[in-house]
Amino acid sequence: SPDVNGMIIKLIRGGRICQAYEVFSILLGKNFIPNIFTCNSILFSLCKSGQSYVTLSLFYSLRKKGFSPNVYSYTAIVLGFSKEGLWKEAYCVLKQMQDEGCMPTVVTYTIVIKFLCIYNKFREAFDIFKAMDKKGCPPDLVTCNVVLHALCYHGSFTEAYNFIQVMQEKGFIPDQFSYSALASGLLKAGFVNKSTDLLSQVIFEGNNTVDVVTLNVYFHSLCCNGKVKKVQGMIKSMMEKGFVPTTITYNTILKGLCKEANTDEALLVFDKFSHGGNEADVVSFNTILSAACKQGNSSLIRRVFTRMGIEGIKLDTIGITCLMQYYGKIGKPQECYTLFKYMILHGHIPSTITYNVLLDSLCKNGFLACAYRIFHEFKNMGNFPDTTSYNILINASISKSDYFFTKHLLTDMYRQGLQPD
């Protein structure tokens, strides 16, 4: 049985969750409860895959069989509910664990704070952050980095810089996580040069640990400045000194080249994938596919498909959305809609962007009424609609001089708790 425990954990580490769960179930069926490390690993991986209610019932049935949970077990379930934005449930588990004398750790709170921020619940996130000291469980550097990342991601840089100040006063020295969070926030907000400058300092002037992620953000910032060639040169010479790029490094370059409309060069980089240790992934393919779709380059689209088939990579939501955009662009909204139905049929969940692309494709081809019907059909699925969804419809209504409808859309937008940008 020690071997079985180890086996399950190895399966999980290798990402083979289903097999791990299968083995786990067989053991339970024989009334054998694996050790707590193994049970916790299973609970975590189930929660991470977004099945928190399944996890919860597994948790209860384990307990009936004599499993006694520890703080890791509860933290797993808190993670699951937080990740899905099920806050009532998450808080309930937090309370229940304390009632049972199992105190949350800094990790538990950090998880809750991270997901509260992702769901735009900053007020509550900050309340928990402040309450941690009183609970005898003060924030650590990871907690600070989570908060810092949220601030930067939303473009609140004044607050971010103040926060770093406070961090330092408390003795937390910003590390590579802090700097890459700050730099990528700056990039996202369009402060490209600030991002590059910050990372140049971190990488070349300080004696900081520089890892591949920090470098990837740095390369990204250079690419945003049109310096792809420079990046390619740097990587080449760094590799001679032992630097090992990742697939993300290459994908960043791919995107940079595509943005310069240099798809030929991009394809060359793409070909090098198979030679190095890195393999092209679905992001690499989507990057090329997106460029091909924007150019209306159908032969390149076909080449990407062929290649994906050979490498056994399946189209995902983003890839299909690119194609939908292509069909909208070449005046075939019906094909766009067909693809949309295809993706649902094949079990892909459309994202808000997918819905928006569909709406825009219909609107741009003169089917505003149809777009509005679909808008209603999918309203409140996930985050849809967002501000962009309304912008698309409003733009179409104005093009048709249907200002009555424009006004209706604006009213509806406020009713959804959204504001014009």
Next chain:
RNA sequence: UUCCGGUGCUUAUUAGAG
């Protein structure tokens, strides 16, 4: 405490200005 938990990087959507 050689087996369990938390932080940073890459791909898709609208308008205007240039």
